[in-house]
Amino acid sequence: MILTAHDRDVYLADVVEAGTAGFLTKEEAGEALVEAIRRAVRGEILFTREQLARARQWREEVGQRWEGLTRREREVLTLVAQFQTDAEIARALCISEKTVGHHVSNILSKLNMTSRREAGRWVVEHKLLEL
Known part of the structure; x- marks a missing residue:
């Protein structure tokens, strides 16, 4: 069972995939948390239908696309x-600007997007910056 302050679909999808008993936020009331722990110890699954649907939707709509990028492309x-800018990215990652351009081109192709702005917005919208 995972207790977190971050009720984000990306974390929820990872927790479901890892086979944990449940995903609770720190907002859970004290007695509800104690009962959840008891249920988990008994081997019960604590995920709600809504949580499982969110995890499945994230995996299908975002996760597969994100994981289809290489580690360097995600960076x-x-x-x-x-x-x-390409120059700033090149300096940060110790690669050439030309290599950055190739990565950006590959990213846009894999994500089926036409602009850096669109790709950047997608990352922010799906809260992928902290991964």
């Missing part, structure tokens, strides 16, 4: 989402 994309 470049998070910097693009922070409005960094």
